[in-house]
Amino acid sequence: MSHAQGYAAQSAETxxxxxxxxxRELRANxxxxxxxxxxxCHSDLHxxxxxxxxxxxxxxxxxxxxxxxxxxxxEVTGFEQGEIVGVGCLVxxxxxxxxxxxxxxxxxxxxxxxxxxxxxxxxxxxxxGGYSDHIVVRQEFVLKIRHSEExxxxxxPLLCAGITTWSPLRHWQVGPGSKVGIVGIGGLGxxxxxxxxxxxxNVVAFTTSPSKREEALRLGASEVIVSRDADEMGAHxxxxxxxxxxxxxxxxxxxxxxxxxxxxxxxxxxxxxxxxPSPSVGNLVFGRRSIAGSLIGGIAETQEMLxxxxxxxxxxxxxxxxxxxxxxxxxxxxxxxxxYRFVIDMATLDKAA
Ligand code: NAP
Ligand code: ZN
Numbered sequence: 001m002s003h004a005q006g007y008a009a010q011s012a013e014t015x016x017x018x019x020x021x022x023x024r025e026l027r028a029n030x031x032x033x034x035x036x037x038x039x040x041c042h043s044d045l046h047x048x049x050x051x052x053x054x055x056x057x058x059x060x061x062x063x064x065x066x067x068x069x070x071x072x073x074x075e076v077t078g079f080e081q082g083e084i085v086g087v088g089c090l091v092x093x094x095x096x097x098x099x100x101x102x103x104x105x106x107x108x109x110x111x112x113x114x115x116x117x118x119x120x121x122x123x124x125x126x127x128x129g130g131y132s133d134h135i136v137v138r139q140e141f142v143l144k145i146r147h148s149e150e151x152x153x154x155x156x157p158l159l160c161a162g163i164t165t166w167s168p169l170r171h172w173q174v175g176p177g178s179k180v181g182i183v184g185i186g187g188l189g190x191x192x193x194x195x196x197x198x199x200x201x202n203v204v205a206f207t208t209s210p211s212k213r214e215e216a217l218r219l220g221a222s223e224v225i226v227s228r229d230a231d232e233m234g235a236h237x238x239x240x241x242x243x244x245x246x247x248x249x250x251x252x253x254x255x256x257x258x259x260x261x262x263x264x265x266x267x268x269x270x271x272x273x274x275x276x277p278s279p280s281v282g283n284l285v286f287g288r289r290s291i292a293g294s295l296i297g298g299i300a301e302t303q304e305m306l307x308x309x310x311x312x313x314x315x316x317x318x319x320x321x322x323x324x325x326x327x328x329x330x331x332x333x334x335x336x337x338x339x340y341r342f343v344i345d346m347a348t349l350d351k352a353a
Pocket of ligand 1 (some may be wrong): 040046130183184189208245246247249268294296338
């Protein structure tokens, strides 16, 4: 066992506070990773605040983990001590079912193990995530990082925001000639704009925040629509091949479905605490349009996305925070006031706490 220092929520109502706990002894194929940076995902907030059912407390969130390998188990073959690595939303799965066999560990038919708020497959203990000084993960769920050292803080958000937008863009074959809408320009959405535009698509960003208009253009959108403006929305009726909706709050989906072409698809990745109002059936039927969902991405696909980003110089737009600033970061995230991802500098974790 190794003693770990982190930040935990003890209940849905309690503010985060320093928390000491133990990480498991290395199993034969485990790595111990000293965490340098951890991104702050809206899923961390949904979980820590009990907005989704099933949070186990104490809760240590964090699944955009960037760190350095500090120890390896005897059967580790692909990694060495001192190497820079990443860990995303998954730390284990059965690796035997058909979905795992296809590299879709996020759809493991025996249930994947989340980086936090999951059950360890051996001990059943609640998993604790990246708001901490180190983590122990089996090597199959650790990612290689090929970006340069100075980019590392801005690479952390690729481990969730990057792969969650990359996976549907690839699955629905977005590329040159596609007209793609990205709805909600937050952590996920801003990566969606960057990645869809790097894949060659014509990208239109939809935001409720007029202050994000200029930046969304800089990120790669050819046009930015303030979604509360019905005229701006109306100008694009029936013209999109694909829309990726990242919004973390319930909203009317119909105006977006109306923007799809015949056979177009809107993929929902945002998982609001309350349901969206039911979309109109007629809007789907007349035009054979689809609403679909997508969950993060598999490990091989995450590596593919990281390598693509390293090759194309793509990172996240970040605002670095100290660990004790997490409550304020959550408050601002709830107010859509993040440009575009908070990343915790783990050097600020108070060891003495
Ligand atoms: P985020 O950084 O808070 O961004 C969400 C964005 O949605 C906001 O910046 C805002 O963008 C827009 N928005 C917020 N409230 C809105 C409202 N009431 N009406 C319309 N737009 C609103 O969150 P995130 O980290 O990107 O996560 C987004 C969602 O995806 C969360 O629900 C999260 O749990 C989920 N998620 C899902 C997966 C998956 O695998 N499916 C993975 C990770 C996260 P504008 O200011 O541009 O309007
Ligand atoms: Zn996430």
